Amino acid sequence: MENxxxxxxxxxxxxxxxxxxxTLKSGIESPFYVDLRPLSSNPKILKxxxxxxxxxxxxxxxxxxxxxPYAALPMATAMSLESYIPLIIKRKExxxxxxxxxIEGIYKKGQNCILVEDVxxxxxxxxxxxxxxxxxxxxxxxxxxxxxxxxxGKEILERKGYRVHTLFKISEIVKILRETNExxxxxxxxIKDFIAGNAVKFEEKKRLSYEQKLENAEHSVAKKLxxxxxxxxxxxxxxxxxxxxxxxxxFAEKVGQHIVALKTHIDIISDFDFEKTILxxxxxxxxxxxxxxxxxxxxxxxxxxxxxxxxxxxxxxxxADFVTAQAIGGFDSLNVFENVGVVAILSMxxxxxxxxxxxxxxxxxxxxxxxxxxxxxxxxxxxDELLLFTPGVNLNEKGDGKGQxxxxxEYVFKNLHTDFMIVGRGIYQSENPEKxxxxxxxxxxxxxxxx
Ligand code: 5BU
Numbered sequence: 001m002e003n004x005x006x007x008x009x010x011x012x013x014x015x016x017x018x019x020x021x022x023t024l025k026s027g028i029e030s031p032f033y034v035d036l037r038p039l040s041s042n043p044k045i046l047k048x049x050x051x052x053x054x055x056x057x058x059x060x061x062x063x064x065x066x067x068x069p070y071a072a073l074p075m076a077t078a079m080s081l082e083s084y085i086p087l088i089i090k091r092k093e094x095x096x097x098x099x100x101x102x103i104e105g106i107y108k109k110g111q112n113c114i115l116v117e118d119v120x121x122x123x124x125x126x127x128x129x130x131x132x133x134x135x136x137x138x139x140x141x142x143x144x145x146x147x148x149x150x151x152x153g154k155e156i157l158e159r160k161g162y163r164v165h166t167l168f169k170i171s172e173i174v175k176i177l178r179e180t181n182e183x184x185x186x187x188x189x190x191i192k193d194f195i196a197g198n199a200v201k202f203e204e205k206k207r208l209s210y211e212q213k214l215e216n217a218e219h220s221v222a223k224k225l226x227x228x229x230x231x232x233x234x235x236x237x238x239x240x241x242x243x244x245x246x247x248x249x250x251f252a253e254k255v256g257q258h259i260v261a262l263k264t265h266i267d268i269i270s271d272f273d274f275e276k277t278i279l280x281x282x283x284x285x286x287x288x289x290x291x292x293x294x295x296x297x298x299x300x301x302x303x304x305x306x307x308x309x310x311x312x313x314x315x316x317x318x319x320a321d322f323v324t325a326q327a328i329g330g331f332d333s334l335n336v337f338e339n340v341g342v343v344a345i346l347s348m349x350x351x352x353x354x355x356x357x358x359x360x361x362x363x364x365x366x367x368x369x370x371x372x373x374x375x376x377x378x379x380x381x382x383x384d385e386l387l388l389f390t391p392g393v394n395l396n397e398k399g400d401g402k403g404q405x406x407x408x409x410e411y412v413f414k415n416l417h418t419d420f421m422i423v424g425r426g427i428y429q430s431e432n433p434e435k436x437x438x439x440x441x442x443x444x445x446x447x448x449x450x451x
């Protein structure tokens with residue numbers, strides 16, 4: 001494809017930006033007006049536009065495409081034709097008769113949908129559209145936008161945990177148009193002033209520091225985790241998804257100094273033996289001052305969970321500092337985890353997960369009110385009364401071909417306000433796990449510190 005600047009100039013020739021005085025929907029007067037609808041009347045341009053928009057996304061992760069009505073509908077259609085990802089149609093208003101559906105087309109609950117928008121200003125129309133799609137239990141994680149007017153909408157959506165991919169920014173466009181003499185210096189200056197003066201004001205929610213969270217923490221395990229993070233300047237939890245005692249101990253020894261906790265799936269250790277696996281692991285944890293997090297994901301009635309927690313060959317209650325548990329069994333099912341911290345699963349990182357928005361909200365209510373719960377596992381921002389643990393983090397991969405979906409450390413700390421990132425294969429499958437652990441630790445701490 002030609003470069004993006006040339007492509008923009010081709011689009012510009014169709015009259016998509018006008019200069020002068022225009023009153024916007026919000027009532028404010030703008031020195032320019034953007035209308036991308038002409039792009040849809042030129043098939044070659046529309047096709048190229050669809051390719052540019054698709055290029056910004058990890059396409060394997062999506063099952064559906066939907067455009068915000070009306071201007072983005074042809075764009076979404078073109079993207080669907082180019083990628084073979086099925087299209088769904090969002091109505092502006094539900095029909096008064098018939099099915100009264102807001103979303104038309106063929107879809108299933110739990111599918112991942114790319115949302116397409118032509119221009120983003122304050123983000124208002126996206127904020128209205130997203131819940132209507134999520135109410136159908138379709139997941140929206142990524143939004144592609146042709147043009148960002150840089151008035152704060154992108155940031156508002158990103159703070160809510162959506163990834164916003166924009167093809168053009170108005171500041172870039174002004175630069176291109178000035179360089180090609182399409183606009184005068186004074187026009188460029190007027191536009192720049194307008195952008196600077198009209199960013200939508202939003203109260204950026206400051207994330208709480210580890211020190212502030214430590215002050216607020218009540219549970220001893222939460223306190224210990226936060227103290228460890230501050231002392232070691234690390235917010236990294238390494239996931240040791242290895243299958244033998246030797247590998248587990250070797251891995252713990254190598255990465256120990258860089259992590260706040262080691263996450264285990266103890267039931268995948270094929271030669272598990274309490275004396276030979278757990279006792280040395282505990283020693284390494286003490287030596288390097290990290291906690292043990294057993295990712296057991298309890299999901300039963302309280303009585304069964306109690307047995308799974310305290311009995312069997314693993315006797316998790318004898319060694320884990322904290323465990324993961326589903327909230328699906330209800331509030332009382334978590335009463336049995338008395339001497340450990342519980343991290344409740346609020347949403348999952350895998351494609352097609354059923355942890356829809358309503359489920360997430362109910363699970364979060366339980367997490368917030370239960371004294372044993374110290375935090376939640378989630379791919380969305382959560383209440384800052386809870387610690388947020390986020391798996392699905394990798395510096396090099398977008399997915400694993402088995403449904404896992406990855407974000408970068410920067411993304412999870414900046415947009416989700418994650419407290420602890422969980423990294424598995426990014427570390428234990430690397431050639432030098434110790435070096436990789438250090439790399440992730442630095443990336444995570446920098447992302448946190450820059451906020
Ligand atoms: P990975 O190798 O970085 O993909 O490993 C991620 C780990 O986190 C792995 O042990 C999973 O079982 C765990 N995990 C996850 O990936 N996503 C989730 O939503 C939850 C746990 Br809950």
